[in-house]
Every structure is written in structure tokens, then in C-alpha cells.
Amino acid sequence: MKPRLLLLFLLLPLALIPVIGIAAAFTVTTVQAQTTTTAGPYDRIGIAIGAGVSVGLGALGAGLAISAVGSAAVSALAEKPETFFRAFLIVALAEALAIYGLIMGILLWLKL
Numbered sequence: 001m002k003p004r005l006l007l008l009f010l011l012l013p014l015a016l017i018p019v020i021g022i023a024a025a026f027t028v029t030t031v032q033a034q035t036t037t038t039a040g041p042y043d044r045i046g047i048a049i050g051a052g053v054s055v056g057l058g059a060l061g062a063g064l065a066i067s068a069v070g071s072a073a074v075s076a077l078a079e080k081p082e083t084f085f086r087a088f089l090i091v092a093l094a095e096a097l098a099i100y101g102l103i104m105g106i107l108l109w110l111k112l
Contacts, residue, residue, distance in 0.1 A: 047111050049110075051104075054104040054108065055101050058100060059102075065097060066095065068089050070091055070094075073087030076077045
């Protein structure tokens with residue numbers, strides 16, 4: 001397979017992720033507007049546990065990723081200084097994991 005075609009097949013799904021996320025958000029908003037449910041006490045407990053788990057596991061995953069990727073990025077940067085952007089990008093993506101977990105926790109907490 002040609003490298004350009006392979007690159008296209010790898011980058012196209014990544015470029016479409018925000019579009020899929022926006023479509024999912026509109027779908028959820030529409031479905032929530034059409035349905036009315038009453039939250040019982042057990043629903044609130046489940047949402048609170050889900051918020052805690054999303055923040056905790058998001059931070060744990062980000063910590064593990066940063067510990068593995070950070071040391072490799074620093075050693076690669078020491079050997080070749082021109083790899084700074086790649087190393088920075090990979091570490092930033094690992095840190096975004098914790099931010100996503102925090103956002104999900106906040107969104108769940110607002111449902112209480």
C-alpha cells in the first residue's frame with residue numbers, strides 16, 4: 001500500500017472524531033429533551049460513583065501513560081533535540097486523558 005494512502009486511512013478517522021462527538025452530543029440532547037424520568041436515590045448514588053470512577057481512573061491512566069511516555073520522550077530528546085515537538089505532543093496527549101476524565105466527572109456531577 002502506498003504511504004500516502006496509508007496516511008490518509010490513519011488520519012481521516014482521527015479528523016472525524018470531533019464530528020462524531022458533536023453528532024453524539026446533539027443526539028443525547030435531543031433524546032434527553034424528549035424523555036422525562038425521575039431520578040431515584042439509587043440513580044444518584046450510581047451517578048456519584050460513576051463520577052468518582054471516571055476521575056480516578058482517568059488520572060490513574062494519565063499517570064501511567066506520562067510515567068512511561070515521559071521518560072522515553074526525555075531520553076529521545078537527549079539524543080535528538082529535533083524530536084522535541086513529537087515528544088511534547090505525545091506527553092500532551094497523555095495529559096489530556098486526565099482532563100477527559102475530569103470533564104466526564106464534572107458532567108456526571110452536574111446531573112446530580
